[in-house]
């Protein structure tokens with residue numbers, strides 16, 4: 285397989301902040317309840333006409349700038365989108381035009397919820413590794429706030445909006461930035477997190493008993509149990525596959541779903557706090573965007589030094605999960 289280089293990474297979050305105290309205007313809850321169970325203090329949400337397309341566009345611009353590639357260098361676009369503003373045209377096709385990427389390149393979305401970034405990276409790796417495409421733009425962007433049931437205090441406390449983007453390309457120095465990567469799924473437990481599309485049958489036939497609401501429905505307890513029982517051991521296996529020892533990897537950059545889930549992975553790897561990147565406090569769960577947001581913000585805040593290695597891991601609806609051990613080259617963000 286041809287080696288892959290991670291050339292640039294960017295992120296974007298909306299300006300509008302909703303604090304835990306703000307949520308007390310919607311239902312009976314408290315900052316103490318939310319923070320102690322999730323580690324979340326606030327989240328960002330789109331407002332007015334702003335959507336995940338705007339966030340994805342800004343994140344992609346930043347990733348392109350850092351990578352040194354121009355829109356015309358991109359020969360494939362893959363977006364991880366689970367809560368996009370529209371099903372089609374896809375986020376990828378819309379961004380293709382907005383970013384001025386020439387029309388002939390393929391552009392498609394994949395849905396793997398909060399694992400979307402790792403899924404997209406694995407697909408991109410296959411394309412680059414096989415020599416099918418050379419330089420791929422990956423975008424992870426969701427406006428979760430538009431599909432959140434704001435009357436459900438069990439789910440609406442968790443989610444926020446955001447976008448992350450990565451430019452990956454065939455490596456020009458023979459070094460592969462993916463030391464190991466794996467993706468997985470178990471549809472038999474998929475009912476734990478659902479978003480069922482609003483729909484209707486043809487008016488000439490019997491109607492279905494239930495129609496979707498288009499909102500997130502989640503069994504938080506089951507998701508929590510699934511995450512802490514599956515993800516930590518899985519991450520350890522992915523590290524083993526990379527040929528590295530967990531202590532030799534510089535950072536853990538996990539999906540930001542719940543601080544206690546992050547800590548369960550941290551404890552398994554026996555990592556000290558300085559090796560674990562967590563910004564859930566300020567953004568909540570931004571689904572597939574959470575890993576690139578945490579990564580780039582970690583660099584901006586001096587928590588991550590580039591020229592290092594990191595283990596990424598994601599999990600979410602499907603149920604899906606995935607992990608990757610990657611090199612973080614200098615200058616990527």
Ligand code: COA
Nearest residue numbers: 313314317321398437438441504505507508541542599600
């Ligand atoms: N404020 C105050 N009380 C709340 C509340 C809120 N925001 N949400 C729920 N409660 C109440 C419930 O009504 C329940 O009350 P009851 O015992 O009187 O019925 C009680 O708190 C316990 O609710 P429960 O849902 O069992 O809480 P929990 O301890 O499981 O915490 C989550 C809920 C959502 C924080 C937790 O399950 C979680 O984080 N799960 C993982 C979800 C996740 O990460 N999803 C995305 C994966 S990508």
